[in-house]
Amino acid sequence: MIPPVCTPMTPDYEVDAGSLTRLVDHLLEGGVDGLFVLGSSSEAAYLPDAQRRAVLDTVVGHVSGQVPVLAGVIDMTTPRVLEHARAAVEAGVSGLVATAPFYTRTHPAEIRTHFRVIADRAGLPLYAYDLPVSVHTKLPAALLLELAAEGVLAGVKDSSGDDGGLREVILGRSAPFSVLTGSEVTVDSALWMGADGVVPGLGNVDPHGYVRLVEAAGRGDWEAARQEQERLVRLFQMVRVGGGRMGGSSSGLGAFKAALHLRGVIAHPVTALPQIPLNDDETGRIGKHLAAAGLL
Template identity: 55%
Template sequence: MFRGVIPPLCTPLTDDGEVDTASLERLCGFLLDAGVHGLFVCGSTGEVSQLTDQARATAVRTVVGTAAGQVPVLAGAIDTATERVLAHARAAQALGADAVVATAPFYVGVTAPEVRAHYRRLAAALDVPLVAYDIPANVGRKLPVEVLAELAHDAAIGAVKDSSGDLESFQRLLDATRGTGVDCLTGSENLADLALLRGAHGVVPGLGNVDPHGYLRLHRAARAGDWAAARDEQRRLVRLFAITTVADPARVGPISAALGAFKTALVLRGVIDRPHTLPPLLPLTGAETERIAAHLATAGLLPDARAQAEAETPS
């Protein structure tokens, strides 16, 4: 369930800020047609922290229905406290999610024993696998490797999604969980080849919304042991990832810049209808959109090049 390329879905929005289910269905179809191995809804790329409970449910329901069992659906249950996370997790489970993804509690400043108790409480209450999500830039602390190893050996978690970008810690995680059956996924767009070389079981790249074929090529090359090809594809994706830095940092923060870029690119590629993000995130400008279009053109990802790009991806 937790192997291969599993993009964390953007959440397309209507002009009223509701989930644009038609665009979300097209996004899922675009990724499924590319050959991804799973779909992750309501993650950081999906603006989970800004979505209402109703919007979260709509997004999960839409993705589960569109996937229709073709690939596993992972649903984020991310909130500040264990019982709030559990409520989201139970809702996602009831809507048909195949696994639940949860960070440690944040805002309250938890300790390692509290993190351990948090995941044990969730695991005991759920009937689907639990994925521990390590994203210290958003949560404020890194998940301790020793806690994750203990949870893995006790079968309390089924996988770890590591978005820390810390390859040394990721290697220690791989070593500490070896033999447990727990899969370790990297959330890094730009270090995917190195993580796979070290033994990662899969990649969860936000940029995979925009260019799933590139990450699938990278993953296939890695599985075949063709590390030169994987490195070359990674370099191309790093260049494309520059779309996340076109926005003026004096006007918007890095989250607005990245998610706005992903959504703008998806609009330009004809996948979703609008590039809207939820407050407090601010939209990109026309000039920034033009710069993103230039990056896509260089990568051969504008609509007139899409058929060629997809044709070049083996089934």
């Protein structure tokens, strides 16, 4: 269970280091196995380089080796990713997470080169982030397995929603290679197929629930895993409170931050510009979801 850590912000859109350390403590107390910073739930796409570095230094320094910290080094092209990788290595992270290149159109041969160069230059375990909804490229199972066999990739965070492709990777791996699902709502089925773990954005709000789910699957209690998963599926409905008046990022990340604010973990539910904030009515509905899940 490796949650993608949200990035709390002040009302003037700076990184709120105090709230970030409280969030890290909240996650560690929940029993997580690691932390993933500067991914989608961290709003990495919105953070300038100085704020990315502030997140790295705050989290790595506060964790102080208690669990591994993976850092997203997500950017459009290889040279830009390498700059983020250097900063992450300097900060002392345990591993790196990168998507395929985006904005420019790339061929599988170029994606292959992209991951090979990052792994070679950074010298840390590298995890591929399969995120076609944002990157507009689906990482084929054959490519992931090839790079795993070469030792280029240590694993994949699969947020593609393609359960068939996920299973193909699980069945095809011959080298040590961690398969992590990024889907909050199908964790039990992914673990049953043989996935190694989960990276759930909702895990910021309820780390204990996802830890219970993973532990139930680990001991083969699939009924307990199913029941916990179904409770989390109901809780996950909070990401839709923004309805049609805002984008999915505003609604989903706004819901996570509103929930963390209502639970007393972070000081402000601020999301980065140009995302639209939730209103009082929507925030109230978040509270009802939390209460129904036993979290308030």
